[in-house]
Amino acid sequence: MTKKLIAYFSRADENYFGGAIRYIEVGNTEIVVNKIAEMMEADIFKIEMKTPYSKEYKACIEEAKIHKFEDKRPELVSIPDSVDEYDTLILAYPNYWGTMPMAVFTFLDAFDFSGKTILPICTNEGSGMGISENDIRKLCPNSKVEKGLSLIGSEVENSDKEIENWLKLNENKKTR
Template sequence: MTLKKFIFAILVVIIGAGLFWLNFSNDKTDTSTTTVSTSNVVSTTDTTKGNHRSLIVFFSRTKGVYGVGELPIGHTHRIANYIQSATGADMYEIVPVKEYPSEYRETTQVAKAEQANNERPAIQGQIPDLSQYDTIYIGLPIWWGEYPMVVHTFLDQVNLNGKTVIPFTTHEGSGLGSVEAVLAKQFPEAHLLEGLAIRGSESDSDAAKTAVQTWLQRIGVLGQ
């Protein structure tokens, strides 16, 4: 190798190492992060505010919604967002593989048949690993007085014993339905806290935000 070629090779190595180092140090100073990337995780939180020991699991629809048809964001999703803002918890959305009808009446028929047959509709993507979480919120719209069956699919694939479990629902009259009783039966060793039920049609309001805040304080998640 000539001296010229040797000096050129040394320069290439030095410049390459410099570029790698610059890139690496940029990565280290970036504090905003997307959390739990293995599944249908929807939250992007700032690590300075995040609470990565708590996870908000929810199912919610924007189509076939009682009284309104279509929404920009589902009622239960909205409540999940209020909880996320107050607590900084991670979020995971249960997204079914199957498409439910976009009409309310048809959706109720599909949901009724799923319940009658005790179905477990498949969930898109991977269920998140819950081992890093102490507290799991479970949010759902009440369907025929109880869980949409796709939420049972989720519950059957996880073990919430030993964790703090906090249910919340949106509904149009049924409140929490069977939600607390089912959780208590399936996970007798879970620390089940009082749930919150909000009327879906009232979810986009200051009153709902306040109800979430007051409830989180009452159950001891937020300071009084």
């Protein structure tokens, strides 16, 4: 049995939901992670920035845009001591400017994921995975990055079956 780590970035506060901005107390990606935690045994690590993005949606996307286009690596609140004990990393994040939030880049930069399997999950409102899978491959060139799961953020409450099927598909790949 492989040991799994779920590392995720999620943002509550004002969020975009198919044309409207709404305030939420738990981010969509965190909802997905909680669902996964009910389906499998895994350790969980929340990727949090020391200086979080604004609670207001429009300000947040501008801050995220600057981080992306300046290739910034925001400082994190904490980081695990090691990921050596894990065989599989489930990496969950929202789509920010066509890829992962830069805090996820900071997290991936901190470790050597050689020989590990990475399973990306991206919440979005229609923009899909963007180039995040390619970015993960560039940051973790000696890991096996499987096909990610794209979930519509405003529909994550009803995504159990989709998540379960994706997890089973990836578990079956390991037994072949």
